[in-house]
Amino acid sequence: MISLAIEAFAPAMASFRSGRDFAAWLGLVPRQFSSGGKERLGRVSKPGQADIRRLLIIGAMSQVQVVSRKPTPGSWLARMLIRKPKMLVAIALANKMARKIWAMLTKKEDYRENLLAAAA
Template sequence: MTPKPHSSGGKERLGAISKMGNRFIRRLLYLGAMGVISTRRCTDPGEDWLGRMLAKKPRKVVAIALANRMARQVWAMLRTGEAWRTA
């Protein structure tokens, strides 16, 4: 879900989102992130990570960032066998 890096000499250049992995799971993560963002736009955006990102970035860029974050959380839960714990 992250852009492919093409960096050299300290200048960071991010390419397109890689299409590695399961296409269906990538799509579900993206749609889930867009659902969360749509819900947040109807209510108060808040002052958490997602609210700050929505204030300064385009909606679809934030959706990819949120999908990446959700993918890492799911991977950690699968790896350790833990259930979801609310914060």
């Protein structure tokens, strides 16, 4: 579903320099108010492609619900859920997913699960 939406609504992945640029285009990164070397991050900006962003957030929220019911000790998601609200963690996960999608599409690779996570 998400791949069809990306093919239909997103420009070519080569037009983005990095995964962060793609995530920013989707509206999944905090706004920056940085000056003089001091980095200040604001709320998550919401300009960009709302359809793809919504699909990523829905998928991330379902993963957050699963992990919040049955936490996996030591996982990035479980550690984040201890400290942060669920919606904020879902946005961070959607951002991560967008960056992975960009990497897979630019390198023309299939998804490979993290070897360390698979071994545990």
